[in-house]
Amino acid sequence: MRARNHAARAGGSLPAPAPTRLRRVCLATSIAVLIGMTAPAHAIGLADAYDAALSADPVYAGALKEKEAGDANIGIGRSYLLPNLSANYSNYRDATGTTFFGSPEGDTSTNQSYRAYSEGITLRQPIINLEGLARYRYGKATALASDATFADHSEELLVRVLAAYTDTVFALDQLAFASAQKKALDEQLASNEAMFSNGEGTRTDILETRSKQALAQADVADAQDNVDNTSHVLETLTGLPATLNVDDLDRLSDNYQPKMISPASYEQWRDIALDNNAELDAERHSVEASHQQLEVVRAGFYPHVDLVGSLGKSQSNSVDTIDQRYLTKSIGVEITIPLYSGGMVSASSAQARANYERMQFELQDKTNKVLLDVRKQYNLCVSSLARIDALQSAVASATLLITATHKSVQAGMRTNLDVLTAEQQLYEAKRDLAHARYQYLLADLQLKHAAGVLRAQDLYEEAQWFLPTNQTVSTAKTSATSLHLP
Structure with a gap:
């Protein structure tokens, strides 16, 4: 198992034509084989992806520079109150x-x-100097707004990394499910043809299986394209060569069991968001900065006194x-x-007041949107828990159904179509269960982000549920077993 020490560190295109996709797959396979010959395989975990994104993501890097520029406003504002020396x-x-x-x-x-x-x-x-005092307060408010905006970008990066990572892993799961289903249909078709040759089957069984097999082949092709697309998103975000070693991504453990969010009520999450949401904090400081801008203009009516x-x-x-x-x-x-400036101070004051009042309305609008997002993510967390429980039962039932259907076919009570339908049902149930688990993980982080309490440690805790492929049962193997493949 890899040793990690992250606690001390630190949001559809059309499918490619078949020939283009084939060339891309062949190229990626060749490069992967070459790398495998020259370097040992190294699994990429969720925490590794986040650590890489801290230095590779251009959005985060731009937010950091925006924060540095915003912090300079404190010194700019203070300069209006400090001595001015000239020669x-x-x-x-x-x-x-x-x-x-x-x-x-x-x-x-x-x-x-x-x-x-x-x-x-x-x-x-x-x-x-009332103008200088107002400019100093304006600089402080602007710097605090920049800090809050950077905090929001930092939390958003955690969400974007998890979304890109789980999208890629889920795409791999879909490819494994689709491949396993196609293999099962290949076996079923071979069995139908053998039985027909021996006079025990029907041509209808062969046609039904062949039709399902063609659809499964299309699903595999779509899944391969989805893996390619999602892995490139992850590569862009983290700078990791996801297209070359995408199979080495850590996978969600089969033992993963989500827990109920805490606190349990929406009202508590709403209150937390009103106090801690970084977007709201930034907007409040922007409102204060707008108010101080109004005071800067108003100071044009008053005298100022200097010691010279x-x-x-x-x-x-x-x-x-x-x-x-x-x-x-x-x-x-x-x-x-100041005596008279052609009415500029009065007009500027009216303009600044209008901007100040506009910022207050924008704060209210932002508050409403944040609370709507909190409610949405809260409901998604709660519904995902119920959906995961239901889908786990569906997978278990679908697995038993396949066994029972095979026995019924042997007894002459069911047909080949019933077997194909049962296998399709299991495939869809496993796919939906995987999606529901990833959806809950993402909703959990998004809820904390909306509430303003998301930290890197939350991602590291979720990363503990992702294990290297050699330490967890692979999705493809599980699917193949469930579909009675050799």
């Missing part, structure tokens, strides 16, 4: 011509060429100060009072 320097060469009129000697002119420069440093510290200090040195920076050098130090309070 200036200029150095140039001046040439000045001066003419003096009305002197006893007549008009005289002088020309001068001199160096002029100035340098200085200015410190400005806001004292009363400066130190400057200059020489010959004007005609009157040629060849004179100055050192200037100043400190004081500067008050800026």
Whole structure:
């Protein structure tokens, strides 16, 4: 058994033409054989797929960068309240011509060429700045919204990994079921033909079996395409070469038994979602950010006060100060009072208020959608439990039915068609049972995601039910046994 240490780490196309599918299957088989000759087989578990997706999934990587960009809003907002220090320097060469009129000697002119420069440093510290305070609060709210959005993407990744993984495994199960059924029909057809040759069977039996066999062959082809499609989705999500070693995926244990969700009532899940859902949390912070944006605009009506200090040195920076050098130090309070800006502040305030109220309506809409999702996933979990129990009974009954039907055929009480119908019933019951189990696993994670309490540990706990194929009874073998295959 593989050793895992995940606790410390950390959401249909048309079938390909037959020749294209055949080439793809042959290519995949050749590559798989080549890899099998050069490297030992390594099973891929559900937890392995999640760990790989953390570094390979572009959606998650983009969400991480979005979070980093959002966190920068805190520093941007804080900058409006912190001191602003600036420096200036200029150095140039001046040439000045001066003419003096009305002197006893007549008009005289002088020309001068001199160096002029100035340098200085200015410190400005806001004292009363309502706009800066609102921008700081806006930055905090925006950063918190980004953090909540990233938390939602993190939970969504868990759901997407489980969905891609179980879709692929279920596709493999369907292929195994379809192959087992086709093999059973091949055996049945051979038996019918042998009996007909001995004068014991009928041509009708042969035609019925041959018709079922052709449909089974079509089911196998569809199942192969489904495996190819789902494995490529898993490969894209995780970066693992699923198309090359898809048969090495861990399979759901035959001993898997789902347990009742906890808490058991929808009302408790609803309350948990209202308090913890990451989407709602992000939307609430976005509403607060919109409110602070309104306060930023409103601050345009109010004065702001700054403490200003400066130190400057200059020489010959004007005609009157040629060849004179100055050192200037100043400190004081500067008050800026807005009087009229052409109505821009009033119009911007109306716009910001409308956006703020729109965000409140969007929050309510998001809340309704989240609660609907919670109810949907809760109902799906409950119904899946009942469906799994019913399908387990159906599989057991269908298995007994095949045995009884064979005996009835031998006694002359049933026909070949009854055997084929019983085998089809068992195939469908096993397929539906596998689907119901995967559906419950996914609904369980989706319910926790909608409630905002999904963690990586939840996926790791579900991953314990998936075992390497050499540690659990394979679906194909089970199906073949149930269908009385050699």
